[in-house]
Amino acid sequence: MTTFFDLFAQNARGPESWTDPTWLDREFLAALRRHGLAYWRPGDAIASSGERLLLGIAPTSGYDMRLLDVIVEGHRQNNGQKLIVEVFNMWECTSDSEYDRRVPSLGVVFQSPVAGHWIDGRWTRSEQGFYARDWIAKLFGSSSDTITGYVTHWREAQMATREG
């Protein structure tokens, strides 16, 4: 099955995505459905019991898309299995108030991803950027460093292919 990082790579390579600005957003939604991850929009219900994670992802970020693969792989290996994971596309948020409607107490959002955590319907924690990525990755048996290394290795391989 196509991974989220495959989708990032396909978008980076183009050219179909370069001429169709909606291509990545459509494919991102389809990939979430294929991998059994729920898309969350303001107004949707928040689980009143259990542990919930809401993750704002930048589909144009290799780091964010690799994080989603880590979550899918972690679920498969039973890491973080009890978590309810919901996702939204950060590029739907064009103001800080749009983020507030999804994840409280982020402040000004400078970096992706963003993440919020709820227990039994009560919000407990929010993070953005490195801190969000490392926190979530560790819940699923990985780390921000591992994800960064994966993306850097891939990018260097692309450049080596081009230069070779």
Added chain:
Amino acid sequence: LQQWSWPATTFFVADNIRLPIDDDSIDVVYTNSLPPFDTVTSLGPTVQTNEILRILKAGGCWINNGILHYVKP
């Protein structure tokens, strides 16, 4: 940025709308994992394609995520 140093390299923060770089002066532009080009996020305008094309020399290239995205004629 003050913590960064690299021999013969200048780091600076600039507005995406108007890069403080001369026309036709850059050999290679690298971008990685950026928001969609030519759009607006909560922080303002994203990387502007026309600005990158403006600063590239003829024959200069734009590499996005390690992949050749554009070569200026």
